[in-house]
Amino acid sequence: MNIPSMSLKDKVAIVTGSTKGIGKGIAFGLAQAGANVVVVSRHQNDCDRVAAEIAQLGVETLPVAADVTKMKDIENLVNSTLARFGRIDILVNNAGTALTKKAEEITEEDWDRVLDVDLKGVFFCAQAVGKQMIKQKRGKIINIGSILGTVADRQVLPYCVSKGGVAQMTKALALEWAKYNIQVNSLCPGYVITPMNEADLRNEKIASHILRKIPVRRLGEVEDMVGAAIFLASEASNYMTGQSIFVDGGWTAE
Structure with a gap:
């Protein structure tokens, strides 16, 4: 029996939101598995810094500043990647944002900010990269979802809505693009300590509620997400599409 490889040697991976938190951890993990990595965030200096760090692992990197809510930035991201590497094998749709606010206090601006990044941005990045993967007749798309796309929590309503949308988007894209040998799956973290939520998770009352x-009985670490991401990016997941993998310490098992 031939066991599919988890190696990503010479693959080309775009990771959005990859200068901190889960995205940075996944970018490093893919590089350690052999992939060349396109580092993406809104700020060029951050992209340059992280790309240089990843390059020390012996892979090629490309830093690209992009706002995933802007179509021109997404187009430039894809074109820059193709100009450098000639193809795109893996997309990790990680860029995201959130806010903590009571439902009755959420403004239109709050709503649009979260949905534009966490749902609209995810789709249009997938669409732009998907067009290239269709030409290639292969590709891996990993959408970063959340347990809150399946179970809700208080005072994070727009985030719950956006991640629920990502779960359904993942299924719909998987169905449409299966014939092109493109696998689309979602990695759904539980509560992971990252720069985006560290202040909340260090709050004793909030942390106690979550734990x-x-x-x-522990919060997730960025490193806990990396193995699942490598699996979804590799040949080992070739017969898996339209699925959500929960890496949540058992939260959704109850």
């Missing part, structure tokens, strides 16, 4: 819901 009661996690069977393994």
Whole structure:
């Protein structure tokens, strides 16, 4: 029996939101598995810094500043990647944002900010990269979802809505693009300590509320997400599409 490889040697991976948190961890993990990595965030200096760090692992990197809510930036991201590498094998749709606010206090601006990044941006990045993958007749798209796309929590309503949308988007794209040998899956973290939520998770009251819901009784670390991402990016997941993998310490098992 031939066991599919988890190696990503010489693959080309775009990771949005990859200068901090889960995105940065996944970018490093893909590079450690052999992939060349396109580092993406809104700020060029941050992209340059992280790309230089990843390059020390012996892979090629390309830093590209892009705002995933802007179509011109997405187009430039794809074109820059193709100009450098000639193809795109992997897209990790990680860029995201959130806010903590009571439902009755959410403004239109709040709503648009979260949905534009977490849902609209995810789709149009997938669409732009998907067009190239269709030409290639292969590709891996990993949408970063959340447990809050399946179970809700208080005071994060727009985030819950956006991640629920990502789960359905993942299924719909998987169905449409399966005939092109493109696998589309979602990696759904539980509560992971990142720069985006560290202040909240260090709050004793909030952390206590969250830990009661996690069977393994600890918060996630960025490193906990990397193995699943490598699996979804590799040949080992070739027969898997339209699925959501929950890496959540058992939260959604209850």
